[in-house]
Amino acid sequence: MKQIFCHIEKCLGCKSCELACAVEHSLSKQLVAAMREPVVPKQRIRVELIDEHGTLSRYRTLALQCRHCGNALCVQACISGGIRKDEDSGEVRINPEKCVGCWSCVMVCPFGALVRHEGIHRAMKCDHCPDRETPACVDACPTKALVYLEKDGVRTRDVVL
Amino acid sequence: MNILIIGNSAAGTAAVEAIRTRDRQSSIVQLTDELHPLYSRCLLSYYLAGTISRERLQYREMDFHERMRVQLHTGKRAVELDTNRQHVVCDDGSDYLFDKLLIATGSSAKLPGNIPAGIQGVCVLRTLDDVETIREHVRYARCAVVLGGGLIGMKAACALRECGLETKVVVRSKRVLSQMIDDGASQIIGRRLLENRIEVLTETDISEIRSQDHRLVGVETDQGQVIPCELLILAKGVHPNTELIQDTDIRKRQGIETDPYMQTSHENIFAAGDVAEAFDITTEEHAINALWTCAVQQGRIAGLNIIGEQEAYDGAVGMNSLDICNSPLISYGITSPKDGSRYQMLVYEQPANNVYKKIVLKDHRIKGIILLGRIDNAGVLLSLIQRKADVSAFEHELLDDRFNFAKLVGYGDASVLEQYRQW
C-alpha cells in the first residue's frame, strides 16, 4: 500500500494541500463552485505547526493525514462497523452511510487524523483519493514535500506507541 | 485446532477477525444467545431515537461469518463449562468441545432490588429486543423517566427526548455522568440537558413504582415527588455475565481475571470484553472496563493469543465519547480523583460556550482527561496516556485547542516521527 509522507524540511505550510483536498472531495471538484456547495467540502489533511525552528520558513510544519495504520485503532473503536481495513489494498476506509457521528474514532486516533464534519455530523479522513492516480494533496504540493510511495513494502501490523 | 467463542458482540467479533488474519485453518464455532444478526449494541440509542434504521444496526456484512469460516450458532445460551474435559453445554442440550475457549459473554443490565418485575413499561436498554420493547411503549407514552445518570441513562434520555417524550432523569449522585466526568463538566451538561427540556433530579432515587393492571403509570421518588409516566428505563449499570464459570475454579473477582494475554487461570480459556477484568493503565489496577473499544481491543488480543501469537495487552483505558444535545464529550481515565492531593489538575473552561477541558496528572503522567465541546485531536492525548508518557515538557500546552500530533513531533523524541514513518 502506498502511503503519503511529508518531508518536513520542505513543507512551507502554504496549505495548498488542504485546499486541494477539500476541492477533490467536493461535488464539482472545482474551487469556485466547491465553495458554494450546500455541504461544505471538508479537507482531510491538516497542516500542523511543529515549532519555530524551521530554516526554509520560520516555522516547521507538517501536513498530516490518516496513516492507514496496520492495526488501526479507529477500526477497533468504530461502533457501527463503518471503518474497516480493506483486505486488498490495506487502506482504512470509512463507509459514510454507516457513520453516526459518535466520534469514537476521534477518541482513539493517535494522529488526530479523523476530521469531524459538524454540518452533516459525520467523521471523515484521508482516503488516498480513490478517483485519482495520485492523491490531490501530493499533486498540489508546490515543493514536493508530500510524496506518495511504498514504505519498503512494510505493512507494520501493530500500533507501537 | 477447534476454537469456541461464546459471545457474538464486540469482543467475540474482534477475536474472529484477529484469528482469521493469521489462521484460516482452525475451526471456529461461535455461540450467541441472541437471534439477531451481528449488531452493534452502541447503536441502539440511535435506533431508538429514530436517527438510524434497524438495518444500519448491523455491525458486519450479512455474509461475515461465512467469509470468516465461522460456524455461528444463534439462540444458544452456554450454561455449563467443564474445564477438565474442555466441554461446554448449552441450555438446549447441545454441547461443544474446544481446544481453546474465549468467554466473551458480555454483561447484562443491573436491576435495582426495589423494582418489581413484570410491570409493562419498565425496561432496560441493553439488547435489540429491549429497544423494540421500548419502541412499543414510546408509541403511546407521554412521559419517560430514566433511572441512572450514567452513559446509558444519558443516551436513553436524549433518545427519548428525540422521540418527543417528556423526559426526566433520576440520579442518585449529585450530578450526571458522575463516573465519567467531574463537577465542572457536569454542570455544563446539566444546563444543556435543561435547555433541551430534559429534567434532571439529582440526589434522588425511586422509592416506589406505581402501576395499574400491570402497566406503569408513575414513579415516586425518595424526595416524595410523584411523577406520572408510562415508561421507565432502568440504567443503573451492568454486571458481567459470569454465570458460566460459577461452578468452575476459574478465578474471578467482579469479572473473570485475566493476564496480559487475556488468558484466564485456565491456560486454554480466555476472556475478553465486559465479562473480563484487565489491567487499567490509569488506575493501575485490574478492573472491568465495560466499553465497546476496550472489548474490541481485548477480543483482538485474546484472538491472537489463542492462535499462539503471544501478543500482550498494554492495558485498558476507560474511554467514552458521547454527543449530548450537540455538545461533544470525550473522557478518559480518572477524571475526578477521590484523593485529589496526589494528582495535579489543569482546567480550562468557557461555560458560556459549553467548553470544558481538564487534564488529571500524576507525576507528570496523564491519568484522566475531560474534553467537552472541543474534542479534535483527543486521540493524540489518549496516546500519551497509553504510552505513560512524561508530559512535563509540554504540560502547559495540553489544554490548548491547537495541541496536536505535530506538537509531539516538535517536542519529540525522534521515535514519534519514526512511528509516523513506520505506519
Added chain:
Amino acid sequence: MCCRNCNMGPCRIDPFGEGAHTGVCGATAEVIVARNFGRMIAAGAAAHSDHGRDVAHALLLAAEHPESGYSIKNVNKLRKVARILGVAVENRETKEIAIDVAQKALAVFGQQEGEIPFIHLAPEPRQAIWRRLNLVPRGIDREIVELMHRTTMGTDQDHRNIMLQGTRAALSDGWGGSMIATELQDILFGTPSPVRGQVNLGVLSQRDVNIVVHGHEPVLSEMLVLAAREGELVNLAKSKGAQGINLVGICCTANEILLRHGLPVAGNVLQQELAVLTGAVEAMIVDVQCIMPSLPELCKCHHTHLITTSAKGRMPGAIHHPFSEENALQTAREIVREAIENFPNRGRVDIPDEKMDLIAGFSHEAITYMLGGRFRGSYLPLNDNIVNGRIRGVAGVVGCCNPKVVHDQGHVELVKELIANDILVVQTGCSAIACAKAGLMIPESAEQYAGKGLAEVCRTVGMPPVLHSGSCVDNSRILIALSEMVKTGGLGRDISDLPVAGAAPEWMSEKAIAIGQYFVASGVFTVFGVGLPVQGSEVFYRHLSEEHETMLGGMWAVEPDIHRMASLMIDHINKKRKALGIDKGKERVLFDMEMRRELAI
C-alpha cells in the same frame, strides 16, 4: 482570497471556512478582493493611459518636428478634438492647433482638479450620475495614483469605497487615456474607414522579408509602415533574394495598422510564439504589453531577431533598438534594414496555409457614414433598425485570448450565437482577430450566420455582421458610438437604456478589467468568461453585479460557459428592449400640435 500587500502576510482566507477568516490585519474577504480588483484596474488603466501619453507626445512632435516622420493626417479630426478640449480653431494654423491640442491632452494626465474633458461626450444623464456619485475623474494620473494609495495596507478598507475610486480610475482610462490615444492616433495616422485585409499565419510570405510588429503603440508600427515602403529598403530586400518586404502585425498594433493601412494580421496574442515557429520571420519588433517573455528563448531556435524598442519593455536575450519619437523614422529604417540583412539566414520554413479575408476599419465615424450615407452621416438608420427589431441590439465582444480555454472558441461561438439572434457585434483587440480568422468579418458571413433581420441590414448596407473597430484602446470608440446612439434618439436617454451588452469571453490581461469597469461604469452590462478573481467573496461579487446595476445602471457578470454567456447577453438586451417599449410594435400615432407641445424633448 490572497493578499500580498504587506509583509505581515501573505495572507489567505480559507474559502471553506475552517481556517483564517481574515488576514492578519483583520481584512475580510471583500476587502482583500476589492483591493486586488482595484489594483488590476489601476494596472490596466495605467497601461492604456501611458499609451495615450506617448501618442500625445507624438502629436506634439508631429506639429513641431515634421521631419521626425510623424505628420497630421486628419485635420478635420484635429479641429473636432480641439473644440472638445477647448482649443481655439478659427483662423489658426494646423500646426498651432496641433501644438495646443497635444499640450492640452498631456495636461489631462497631470490634471489635479476639475473634470477630464472627454467625459462631456457622454450623454448628460450619464454625466449627471457620475457627478452625483463623485465619479468624474479629476485627472488621469491622479486617479490611478490614488487607487494605488487607497489599496495599500491599512488605508481604504471599505469595498464599496475602494470600488468608487476603481470606477474613477477606470473612467480616467476609458474616457481619458484610451480615448486620448484613439483620437490623437486618428489625428496622426488617419481615422479608419472600411478596408480589406487578411488575417492568420498564412499571411507570412515565403518569398518576402517578413517583419512582424507586435505590441500596442502605432507610434512605432506606423513608422515601420513608412520605412518598409521606402524604395531603398525594398531594393535592398530584393538584392538579398526576397521579392519585397512583408510587414505584418500581431495583437493590437496589428489592429492599428490593419485599420489604417489594410496591412495583414498574422495572429492574436496566443499566436506570437507560433509566428516565430514558422521560421519565416526575419524580425519580430515589440514595444509594450502582451509580449511573452518566452520569445527570446524561442527566437534562439530560429533565425528570428527579437527587437525590443521601448525603454519600458526590455527582455534579456532581445536586441534593443531604443525608439524615441524624435528619431522614430531613422530607427525604423535601421530595424527594417536589420531584418532584411537577416533574410539569407532563413532555415526551414513552415508557414501554415491558413488565411482569411476580412473587412475592418469601423471607427465610429465610419459607422456614421456607412449607415447614414456620405452626405448626412447619422446613427439614425442604426437606431431605426433597432427600434423596428431587425437589429435586436448591439454587443461589444472584446478582449484577450486565454490558454485556459480552447483558443478563440469562446469568441467565435459567442459572436455566432449573438449574430444569429440579430445582434450586431462590434469588436476590438484579439477577440476581433479571432472572429476575423473564423471568417465572420466578411459581408458574406451575414448570409451564412446572421439572423434574418441583421442579415437584411447587412445586405442593404454592404457591411459584415461583425464590425472590427480596432485595438483595445479603440474600445473608446465604442463609448463614443454608444453616446451617439443615445444622442440620435429613440433608444432612451442614457447608455444604460440602450439594448446593448459587452463581453470579454477569454480575457487575461489586467487591461481587460479596467475596460470592463469603465464600460460598466458607463452603463453597459458586461460579462467576462473564464473566471473573475472576485468569486471568493460573495459580498463583493454582489457589489459588482446587483449593487452596480442599482448605482450605475451597468453591471458585471461572470460566466465561463459560452452559451450561457450568450443567453445572459440576449436576455439583457431583450430586457432593455422591453423597458424601452420596443419589444413589440406600436401603433402609429399622428401627432397634432397639442401632443407635440407636450413632448418633453
